[in-house]
Amino acid sequence: MSDSSRDTAEGAGWGEAERGAYRRLMPDHVEKLFWFDPGTMWAARNGVLASWFGDPTGRTRGRWVAGREAAGAPADKVIRRHEGERFSFMVIGDPGEGDDSQYAVVPGFLKVSQGTDFAVITSDVIYPVGTTDDYGPKFFRPYQDYPAPIYAIPGNHDWYEDLGAFMRVFCDDAPPLTPEPKPRPLTRAWWRTLLWHRPRPADEELLAQARKLRATPEQTAVQPGPYWAIDAGPVRIVGIDTGLLGTIDAEQGAWLREVSRGPRPKILVTGSPLYVDGAHHPCPIEGGGTVDDIVRDPAHHYVAAIGGDIHNYQRYPVDVDGRTIQYVVAGGGGAFMHATHTIPRVSVANVTEDDFRCYPLRGDSLAFYSRLYGRRLRLPRLLTLTAAEATAVITERLGIRPGRTPTADTPVTRRARLVATLLGTGSRPDRGSRFRLPVKKIYTQLFSPGSVSYSPPFFKCFLRLDVTPEAVRLRCFAATGNRPQELDPPVEDEIVIPLA
Incomplete structure (x- = not known):
């Protein structure tokens, strides 16, 4: 196994090293994402509008879910797979910028993922606004050689066009949304509707060509909506959609409580991490309670909660009434890097600096x-x-x-x-x-997205989870953009989570 960043500076990607071969995977022309472009900033305005004039995500999500159920999706939103008692899956967060830092992850991801049964993308599949036309170079092309299904939960950027492209790609060409009634003039909802960014027409031929890159039956994944559960082997993986502002609606909250019941061990996958940067963010549920209340309830048997949105890796082993829940941030799959040196000395929920792990260091x-x-x-x-x-x-x-x-x-x-x-x-x-x-x-909100580095080391990462009836082995692998880490991706963190 190659050196990690915890072993040597060269293991971190510093020094003179051969650049990786990832560029051979990239399109001939890559449009670099520049967030200060007025057109991009205007297209990405819906998050700001939701915070000013009220967040419509819950109602929109409810309409999407109702449409999927009417089309035959299972009402319990559970995907039942048959991997047996032992299986493996990958987790990759916030990948979709379509540039060097995303494609630099792909060679190592394909190497480490050999033998896995499926993958999960947690948060922000596509930047900047989740447009249908971006799915070719930012989803289908980079992962065309991953032979198993890929499921996803949306991030806030996927919601900037009302989740239309996400639903088309991951939810079996979900039927279009039914229109909402027009709000009364001059109300907050009226102003929001007036200024709201609407989805742009898709290039259907472009999308059809992109779909061919992941078209084998083994790669096909159809999920019941933007939130779902996967029953696989001895565990249940529960994916929740936290929308534009990092919250969940009452309908999804009721579903989460229901799907969390029972003795089967569970892993939460969420677009908004519950512990991040040394602080607790329990994720409110419309109508009362929080997501973390559900995770901590001993009757629900959660062993881990993995969140995207923040573009690095962090892990907090939190003691909850005598049992340990691993809270993980795993959003380093391709977008610009969020700093870790700004994280203060960790002291939260009895997790100390000695217990805490992050990547990059x-x-x-x-x-x-x-x-x-x-x-x-x-x-x-x-x-x-x-x-x-x-x-x-x-x-x-x-x-x-x-x-x-x-x-x-x-x-x-x-x-x-x-x-x-x-x-x-x-x-x-x-x-x-x-x-x-x-x-x-x-x-991170303004300057960083416009300052993406296009030369290694990139400090990207992805997870592999190996499940047995006794335990889950979680490993965080690094992708620096250098050839040595492509050939032998280093393990930056590893933990074995008991399922007893």
Whole structure:
């Protein structure tokens, strides 16, 4: 097995390494996603409108679900597979930018996924707005050689065109939505409807050609709607749709409570992680309660909750009344990287820094962003830190054991401390933090999507889960964009989850 980022800097993708062969998989022309383009920003406005004028996602989702049931989808929304007592599946989150960072994941994904029975995409299948015409280069083409079915739960970006393309691709060409009654003039709903981004007409010939890339019977996956459950072997995998704003509607909440009952061990897959960046986000349910209330209920037997949306890997082993539930963030499947060096020293739900795992390591994240800002601001000599410098200053700043031991002779200089402060290391409110560059909320919402790196290391990742009657073995594999990690994807984290 090759070195991981916890072993060496080369294992993390730093240094002079042969670039991966992933570019051979890419289309001849790749349109780079630039979020500051006025057309893109205007097309992606629905999330903002929902937060201002009320979120219509629940009603729209209900209409989609009703249409699928009328077309013959199972009312319980359970997909029953027959893998036997032992099976394996893949999880990949937030993949669909269609550029280098997405395709760099594919060679390692195909290698590690050999022998798996299906895959699940958790959140944001397609960027920027879930358009039908984007499914060719951002879904069908990259995963054309994965021989098993792929199921998905939508993310907020898939909802920017009312989920129409998602439903067509994953839900057996679901019938079009029935129109809603027009709202009363000058109400909040009226303003929202007036400004709402509507789906653009699809190029049907383009979609038909794209479908041929994953057209074998073994690759076919039909799911009953945007939320579903899969009964496979000894476990039930429950996928929920958190829509535009990271919540679920009352109808889906009632279904979740019902499908969670019973002694079968369960794994939740959600577009909004319940623990992330050192904080708890239990995910409210319309009408009362939270998703995490359901996950924590011992009668429901959840052993893990895996969420997308945040583009890195994190794991929180939370003790709930004497049993451990693994809360995982797994959104590093292809989109731009969310920083991990901004995560403070972890202390949440009795999970300490020693229990917490993340990828990329905080030092690698800081080195990556220092290099990115050095290029963008044309101040490379001031801002760029080596991986060793970044690891050393992270260790000092947060008072933690480094994920990778820094070189003994690497000093922590004033410049390194300044860069760490500017780039928001650990989000500590220490002196000078007011001068941070926008690496967290502002950066990830605005600047970061426009600053995607097109050269390795990319710090992408995906999961493989191997299930037996006794346990689930969960492994996080890295994809850097370099050839060594393509040939032998390193394991960045591994945990065996008992099912007893």
